[in-house]
Amino acid sequence: MKNFYDEIIYAPLAGCSDYPFRAMSARYKPGLMFCEMVKMEPLVRGIPNTLRMLDYNEAMRPIGGQICGSDPKLAGPAARIIEEHGFDVVDLNCGCPVDKVTKDGSGSGMLKDLDRIGEVIANMVAAVKIPVSLKIRAGWDEENIVAAEVTRIAEKAGATAIVVHGRTRKQAYKGPSNWDHIKACVEVAQKIKVVGNGDLFTPESAIAMREQTGCDGVLIARGTMGQPWIAEEIRALAAKEPLAPRNFEACREALLDHFALSVEYKSKQGALIDMRKVCCWYLKNTPNARELRKKASHATSLEEVYGLIHGFASA
Ligand SMILES: Cc1cc2nc3c(=O)[nH]c(=O)nc-3n(C[C@H](O)[C@H](O)[C@H](O)COP(=O)(O)O)c2cc1C
Numbered sequence: 517m518k519n520f521y522d523e524i525i526y527a528p529l530a531g532c533s534d535y536p537f538r539a540m541s542a543r544y545k546p547g548l549m550f551c552e553m554v555k556m557e558p559l560v561r562g563i564p565n566t567l568r569m570l571d572y573n574e575a576m577r578p579i580g581g582q583i584c585g586s587d588p589k590l591a592g593p594a595a596r597i598i599e600e601h602g603f604d605v606v607d608l609n610c611g612c613p614v615d616k617v618t619k620d621g622s623g624s625g626m627l628k629d630l631d632r633i634g635e636v637i638a639n640m641v642a643a644v645k646i647p648v649s650l651k652i653r654a655g656w657d658e659e660n661i662v663a664a665e666v667t668r669i670a671e672k673a674g675a676t677a678i679v680v681h682g683r684t685r686k687q688a689y690k691g692p693s694n695w696d697h698i699k700a701c702v703e704v705a706q707k708i709k710v711v712g713n714g715d716l717f718t719p720e721s722a723i724a725m726r727e728q729t730g731c732d733g734v735l736i737a738r739g740t741m742g743q744p745w746i747a748e749e750i751r752a753l754a755a756k757e758p759l760a761p762r763n764f765e766a767c768r769e770a771l772l773d774h775f776a777l778s779v780e781y782k783s784k785q786g787a788l789i790d791m792r793k794v795c796c797w798y799l800k801n802t803p804n805a806r807e808l809r810k811k812a813s814h815a816t817s818l819e820e821v822y823g824l825i826h827g828f829a830s831a
Pocket residue numbers: 527528529530531532552553582609610611612651681693713714715716735736737738739
C-alpha cells in the first residue's frame with residue numbers, strides 16, 4: 517500500500533483548510549491534505565456543523581481527517597466515523613496550543629500525559645483499517661521535550677506516522693521551529709514514518725528540512741496559505757526542473773479562483789468573511805496588501821470585493 521506520509525503534506529488549519537481552500541490545493545496535487553481538526557465529542561454526537569467541516573470531493577484525495585480530544589473511550593468511535601466518511605488517514609491532534617483546547621488535556625495538553633497518548637492511539641488503531649497518525653509539538657516547554665519518547669510510544673501503539681512541529685507549546689509561534697527535535701524522532705523511529713513540520717515557506721526550505729533531519733515527509737501549514745502550488749514547486753526543485761516565479765497577475769488570478777470557489781460553497785456572508793483573510797494571503801508580497809485587506813473587511817457585497825481585487829495594483 518502507498519505510504520501517504522513519505523510525501524509533501526498540506527496541514528490541518530483550523531479556520532482555514534476548509535472546502536474552498538482544499539479545492540484550490542487539489543489543483544497542485546499534494547501527497548496528502550488535511551481537513552481542519554474536528555473535536556471528538558461533537559463528531560461522535562453527529563453535530564451538523566462538525567460534519568460539514570469534513571466535506572470533500574474526490575479530487576482532494578488522498579485526504580486526512582484530524583480528531584482532537586483526550587478521552588480514550590471516544591477515540592475509537594471518532595476515528596471510525598472518519599473512516600466511514602471515506603478518509604484515507606486519520607490523525608490525532610497533540611499540538612494545538614490554545615487554552616480552550618488544552619484545559620481538558622486535549623491538543624498539546626496530551627504532551628503532559630504520554631500514557632494517555634499511547635492509549636488513545638491504540639484505541640484508534642484498533643477501531644479502523646486506515647493508517648493512524650498523530651501530530652505533536654516537541655514538548656510542553658523547553659524543559660519537557662518529549663518528541664522522541666512520544667515517537668516510541670506511538671510506534672508501539674501502532675501509529676503509521678508522527679508529524680513533529682519543532683516548537684514547544686510554550687513557544688506558541690515565537691522563535692523558529694527547532695528541526696533538531698524532528699531529527700531526534702527520526703533517530704528513534706523504527707517502522708513509524710516521521711514527518712517534519714515548521715517554517716516551510718519556500719521549496720528550498722522543504723528540501724533543506726529533508727536533508728537536515730532525514731524525515732520521511734514534510735508537512736506545510738502557513739506556507740500553503742496563498743501558495744496552493746507549493747507542492748508543485750517543491751517537486752520541481754527536487755527534480756531540478758526550472759521554476760517560473762509566479763507574478764502578480766498569476767496571484768490575482770488564483771485569488772479570484774479561490775473567491776469563486778468560496779462563493780460557490782459558502783453563503784454570501786460566508787464568502788465575504790472568507791475574503792477578509794484570503795485576499796491578503798495571495799497578495800501578501802505586494803506593498804499595499806494591507807490596504808486591500810482593510811477595504812475588503814468593510815465590503816458589504818460580493819461585487820464590491822470583485823471590484824477591489826480587479827482594481828488592485830501591485831504598487
Ligand atoms: C491558522 C492556523 C490553524 C491551525 N490549525 C491546526 C489544526 O487544526 N490542527 C493542527 O494539528 N495544527 C494546526 N495548526 C498548526 C499547523 O498545522 C502547523 O503545525 C504550524 O503552523 C507550524 O507549521 P508552519 O510553520 O508550516 O506554519 C494551525 C496553524 C495555524 C497558523
